Amino acid sequence: MICREVKRVVYFFLDGSLGPNKKQDFDKHLKLCPDCDARTKLHERLRAFLKRRVTNLSSAAPDHLKTRLTRSIRAFRNEWSAR
Amino acid sequence: MKTAVANEHEQGWDFERAAMPYVDSLYNTAYRMTRNSEDAEDLVQETYLKAYKYYDKFEEGTNFKAWLFKIMKNTFINNYRKKKLTPHKIDFSEIEESYERVIQKNAPDLIKDPETEIFQDMMDEDVKRALDSLPHDYKMVVLLADIEGFSYKEIAEILDCPVGTVMSRLYRGRKMLERTLLEYARKYGYIRGEAEPAKMRSRKDEAKPRKKKDGAGDEPEAQEPEENEEAVLFTGTEDEEFEFEVEETEEEQFEVE
Known part of the structure; x- marks a missing residue:
């Protein structure tokens, strides 16, 4: 893996989303390249x-929002029940 | 159609019990989308009412929080589109280049001292401004992934777009955000860059946008949120130039190959 590739996939490495082979290459590169290691x-x-x-x-x-939500959900429910 | 109401007796207060625990997450995300508490409250209320109305459409066993976020995003887009904002163009090669300049100038100072919190003195207002400087679509993926902890797949579900798009927006959104944070950090003296000495700022300066000082550096300024009211709304063009090969593994994790 070259430095450019490291830059391209670094976020996905941090997300834990690199495939196993790619992850291995990435780890290997970091051991050899202090710049990429520091950047990561x-x-x-x-x-x-x-x-x-x-x-x-x-x-x-806010509490008033919670009250508002509960109230409007219940109003909606009652309105439908009344039909 | 069998509505949540028709099911009322079976479901009882299920909906409220299921949905209310997410009100803080939804409200905070709504606030970051609308940047205004009244609009955020309206958006959350509309989301809850829609979710209640279509509760019977929710598939058991899928992520309920992601479902609520999806409804909120759709509601937001519907309301937002009515305002007919023009899409905002982003110059990605400019971002890559200026990111490199910024990071090369600042990284040595930042790496020296790994124990301290990075930019611990940065004011909340600057963190907020940095986040708001991102175009809407990019801000959304960064918030959903890095703050709310959704997976690529869940974000793709919420935003109705391919996983590759999520990854590409994440890559760019994170990069833009880091660049802006690094620029603020140097400009306002949270870290010492070469271009400008550390300087003190008072709380008073927080509210008003700061003007660029002559000769303050050769990097382009971070975008001020005030100048960035337009949003990128599903223009779709950003993915063409930047693609990941993604593979869906057995665990339904997406991996970069």
Whole structure:
């Protein structure tokens, strides 16, 4: 595997989606190429960073929304039952 | 047609019990799609009502969360298309090139210190802006894969597109997002690049979009969300130039060969 190929499939390597042969080639390449190894780790860290930060940014759905959902589902149900 | 209501006695409060646990995930994704809490609430409500109405169409044994997301995506697209947004073109070779420049400038600093959280000082507002700078379709696949944890196949199901398209959008979406994060990080001093010294920013600056400083660097600016209101809506062209050979294995996992 050449560096260019590593760049092309690095995300799929991190997703665990490389086929067994490709994964083996990838691992082999990382052992021999510190640049690609460092890059792969950087991608991994960026992904972890994003996941952590976006999860922190998330908030619970507001209570009034939950009430609104339950109410509209039940209203819909009653409307249909009445037919 | 046998509706959820016709089945009411059998199903009882099943739907609510099954669907309500996903309200936070749906709401947060809706918020990231619409970027506005009122629209997000409306979108979630419409999604729940549709899901309830068609609950009998849900196939037992398939992923219920993915099914809800699919309904939400369809509802969003329907509402969104009414606004007749023009598709947004992306120059992919530009992305690849500028990504290389950005990563080469910044990677050595970032790799030195693997223990600390990367960009730990980055403000939430910048993380949000980076995400919003992605064209809609790319933002969706990144959120569904990297935040919600759906598989390629589930995302393909939610978005009604081939697995290859999901993979290609993921590749590009992740790359664009990383580039933007790295650019912000250097520009605002979360990491020290060569082009600009670290500088302090106050909370006040958060709200307004920042202007490019003269001579701040030769990379193209990250797209500001304000300038990126159009979305790429299933233009389909992006897959032609970038294809993966994918294989469906026995475990229904997709693998790159």
